[in-house]
Amino acid sequence: MNTTPDCAAAAPPCPPPAGPAGPAIDYLAKDYESFRRLLLDRFALTMPDWSEQHAPDLGVTLVELLAYAGDRLSYQQDAVATEAYLDTARLRTSVRRHARLVGYPMHEGCAARTFVCVETEDDLALSPKDLVFAAVPPERLPGQGAAIPPEDLRARAQVCFRPLQSRRIHLRPGHNRIELRTRGGEECRLPAGTTEATLRDQWTGKDGTERLLHLVPGDVIVLEEERGPGTGALADADPAHRQAVRLTRVTPGVDPLGDTPVVEIAWAAEDALTFPLCVSARSGPDCENRQVAVARGNTVLVEHGLLNTWGTGAQGERFTVPAGPGALPRDCTPPAFGCPDPDPAPPPAPPFVHTLKGKDITRSAPFPAPAAIAAAQAQALAAFPERARRRIRGLRDTPGPLPDDDRAFLDTLFGPTATEGLYADQDPGRALDGLLSRFDHLLAARLRRLDTLIRQARSGRVLGSEDIGWEIRQTWGEDAWKTIDPAHPALHGPACHALRTDPRRALPVLAVRADDTQPHRAGATDPPGTEWTPRRDLLSSGPRDRHMVPETDDEGTTSLRFGDGRSGAAPLPGTALTARYGVGNGHAGNIGAEAINRVAFRSTTTAPRITRIRNPLPATGGTGPEPVDTVRRLAPREPFQQLRRAVTAEDYAALAARRPGVQRTAATLRWTGSWYEADIAVDALGAAQAPPHLLDDVRQTMHRYRRIGYDVVTGPAVTAPLDLRLAVQVEPAFITAHVRQDLLRTLRPGRLPDGRPGFFDPDALTFGTPVRISRIIATALAVPGVRCAQVTLLRRHGDTGAELPPSGVLAVRPLEIPRLDDDPAHPEHGRLTLVMEGGR
Template sequence: MSCRCDKFHCRAPVAIAAGLALLPRAPGLFPDWRSGLLAAVGREPALDEWRARESGDLGLMLVEMGAYVLDVSSFYDQLVANESYIATARLGGARRRHVGLLGYRARPAIGSSVWLAAQADGTRVVTLPAGTAIRSGEFQGNPPQVFELGEDAAVEPRVNLMEVNRVAATLLPSPLSSLTARSGSVRLRPGDVAVLETGGSLLATRIAGTGLLQLRTRDPITQISFAAALTPPAGATYAGTRLLKPGLTAGVWKLEPGTGEPAVSTGAELSLDTRLALHVGDVVVVSDGAALAARRVTAVTETQYTLLAPQESSMTDSNNKVTKMLSPPVKVGVTRLTLDSALPLTSTAAQWVVHHGMVEAATLAPPLKDTLAQGDAIAVPALIDPPRVERTGLLLEDVHGEGVLTTGTLDALTHSATAAGAPPWGRELWAPVQLFGNVALATRGESVQGELLGAGDASQAWQTFRLKKKPLTYLPAPNAAGRKSTLVVHVGGVQWREVESFYGAATDAMVYTVQHDDKGQAELRFGGGARLPTGAPVVADYRFGAGAAVPPADSVKQVTRPVAGLRKIHNVLPAFGGSDAEGPAELGARGPRSALLLGRAISLVDIETAAAQQPGVRAARAQWRWDEQGLRPAVVVSYIGDAQLAPTIQAALRALAEDDAPISALSSPPQSARLDVDIEVDSRYVPADVIAAVGHALFAAVTLPGTGGLLRPERLGPDGVVFQSVLVRAVMDVPGVTGLRALDFDGTPFIETGRQPAAGAYLDFAAGGVWIDGKRIG
């Protein structure tokens, strides 16, 4: 080529920074291209003679046409470039297609679950068939939801509802200022000396008073108050405690011992002023009028003390003869005690009084606990006849409506229930507590039976059908995906099977796929295996309804169709486990993370990622811990979410890991936390706006994984540490903040490197609040 205009000069590639929400691929719009072309005319020698300025000039028309073409081309170039990446794609379904290349299937909406307690009328066992529907009420602006039983449930009227006896306390409190006893057994009055014998220790005190307690018990109970609080040994129990009182008293030898006679009190030895029939092991109390000391006798001997010293007398007879007579000393035998330890009394021994002859002062009645804790005995007096069907699930509800689900057994012989020791309850229940024995699991989703989707046409290689109701219900399941579909499809009366993709499907395989769009519509596609037979009806049975909104406790209790013999449904616990379908924004965040798993969980990071993707989980952390039962290291996944999710999460993780991998899931309890921040604001800024900006940096709502304020549980996670330096930097980076006057954590200055919750817990600033210049943000 000889003309310079035929040469192409490559421009430098566009430098695009990373992390942009929009790729700046378009160099300009129509005016920019037109101005650029006209400006370039003067740089071309071949166009030096061109002077046209009229709009009808062919040259100008060509310039404007070129600018138009370049404008359209750059627009679509930018659009195509942006839609080629997950982070910048905006068109409907684009992100779903991108993550599909990674083998990631977008999570559909998951239906929640709820544990229900049923009660039956009469004396016969009532069977609730699978599919029995129970509707919730409206809640938090959400319409009622329908839950259905997944399998038949037998309702045994013998265990409808039973009250749990209050549990007696087992350990003595410390310090101990009073005891409770059965009223008819109390033999004490104010001022009496008493001895508390517990755990091998003896504690002496005086009685301050007694009084009848007003309790919700059949037996009258008396409270025995002590003049001074006692400190029982650690681990002392009511069962191993006796309250004693002395019936007799004795004095201590009061005369000065004679030559060769033992001291009245030396260390642990003590001489009385009389003989007593005391024995080794007896309990005595030595008092000096103010102080008391209880001791156990280890040895009893007898010793002699001089009662009257030798006396010399003289007698003069009639002859004035003086006869001197020396009378022997008068001695007396007394009891000498050896005690188990020295006495702490500092007053003169002659003032001491020994209390002995101990008898039972009262029959102790351990106080009834106000709460029922995991591990306490569950006594159920109303359990008279054994249930005719096996009961393994138990629901407990306290007076405030708080509940606990546990597994266990019912024993009519002992009128008691036995609850499993795991998983942990996470709370104590306040008396009175009710036990429900007829427990059944219901899952969200309303059934649609026999919906005709269309007919097969063997002349078509591909056929698609849409379900009339949405969203299609998926339920949690112990598999790698963590979910299962409720959809069942029959073609010409023969059930076909759902597969994730047609890859590897045989030409005669009766399979189909299900795809969801961004609006939650489910589309069934046939043709990747066998073609649909011509004229064969395609019929679907499924359930619809799912999402993250779950009804609270005492909401799911309206049976849609009456069942003979069913009295009522009681909803103790809130529903759990639901989640919304992943939207485009969530796909952009979670899709790439799926590359960490590739269908298997091997490392702690893999397990943590898989747990965080489970429905209802806000955050998760996996750690190696020692398994005391299995005597081996185990992976413990702590997660922030409903405790009822633990079995589902554990099953899903086991499906991703090795079959024998030791994995357990535990719900992290919240630990209330409060943060107070006092900032200095630049005078040029509006203080309210700066405070709001600091609050946003610290406690903004979470919208996507990795977003939200610094102190949100989703950011901190279980066992999450709040570092002081990170917190200070987040505050100081807010425009308008010039200084930090004070920073308090839970009421104390935050001067440490960091603060963390108790093991396995997470810091809940929503409970305590985030306060900025005295204004609560969270």
């Protein structure tokens, strides 16, 4: 609608006057030569009279400087665009950050590990920070001793290894070489899969009551073949027959045969022997019985790398945070509650970055793994009440007054009020019975607190000394705390796990600390002793967390990126810092067996006591940095390869099977009438029925993966006991009793001499495994001496139906596992009947 006073239409606005035509710019110019040509063409249009082309001319010089600046800016633009995408990024730092955003942890390699056996002439207690083991080539060996001067370590050693444990290293002469106990002159062999052995001990001391061996649970020993079983020569020993095991049970005893002191030892199923170990054999030209295999104690776990603080006068790498505009202030509250600042501060500077001088920084996977320690602590905490009851029962059965340490234990457990009048009686058995009968009532509060700690440990939290150490000592006693101390080797898991390194979880052996010698003024610099620790990233770091990110480029140079005051605390300007890190990483540490032969001490006073250093096992786990091309290929698929949620029943079963100690799982989803429920059946590794603590661990683990509104219920696998009758015809040349024993050993649960499980062993069967008559007959015919075999009965225990399935296959339900223990004391677990004919 026209709103002007008259009816005439408003005149259109006048177009702007035409100006001079803009310069013709070639946007394809991207390098020095094209920029120079473009500038010269422009000058030819704007200054036709200028035609100088000589290099010394001032105009030509300005053109070349501008072309150079344009070339630099063009390169930076291309570099920013190139590094912005994972497929085109060329810098290692850019590729690492892109991969991190999609959940793919790019690794920088990992250091190798092995076990070192030390032979000594005297009892020693050494600090792991005071010694370094080295592999010295024969042409550089300094003398005949096992120790070398610390100042010669870097010059002579080819590869250096440092101890991984934090506790003091105890060395004993009796652990240099330990013989395995055998029965007289009989040949002895430990089959594959063995988890127990007997060691020969000796009486020592003037009165002959002390023992030579002082092994405890958590110690690592190396079982090795010392001689060849056939010839008895040292040179014929098989180097592959060596294995390290961590002891889980040590029981001193006395062998009635000859009144010989022995030590019964056991180790975890994960450390079970992977080969048959010959202990003793008749060998040599005189056919004498010789000790073939021995055990080596004084074992130390070591890792490739040498700290830059090692050596005389070495203090680490020192540097100072430069002055200038620092990071955001640590008090980030906006002034006037969000009102604009009348005097705004300058924008914060980028995070402080320092490049280390050393290269090939040691990357170490966490040991022991926090998840393994937390799981072991949960099991130890769950055993506290029963351990206390057993000790009280032992005191009740011991006549006479109670010793002082037992009195202190009872006072700590029940309190002085509950134990009042207990020690006046010379026979306190009745009073101890009263404490046992009221055990749950008197310790109700402590048991509730214990359940809380168990749930925390099962969730993956490591209970440290600063958290609950004092509480456990005051409520359950000092001995109870020792069983859950994270530094105790018994909680570090099997020895095989110590040599399995995951480079994606490895972090640099690095710490940055504020210099203790710097002059400190409150608020001006960080206090002396303040330490920054490495992290993979700063995404979860708060303003007060002193974390840093080590980033390695393509040349192997490591840069430390500190926080900015929001994601990680920033070091204050002027703070003097010292970086202490290890040097040595990757494939260079994968040395062979018997390569480590020397040790260096910070002090040479204890060096003569070490007589021999050796590594029976090769160093393994050394990994180089991950190539960039591999990251580009694998990182985009990472979010789709890791199962991180449970939706279907198969998802629940797959995630539950990841828990250590679980062999197989099966799951079903059902509606209870009020909510949905995921029922998970657990088949434990090496056991017929899953223990309660394993079921609790699986349920706690699945809580983070389950769907909202779904409950998780775990239970042991449902077994289907069977009745089996087998008619066997024996060859005339074989003894019937021997064939019968071989058949029972083959069909019953257990391990065969070659390490294979029996036909009805729990580890050989799984959920829904059908029992086929043809397989039973084939297994029986494989036994030497069996001419023919026939199954005459195969059905569920207690079933009164047909004796044989019509199809020859006995089917079981998806959540059931067939079971046949053939235990006379428990016939409800399945029965096996053999009808033998023939033979002699």
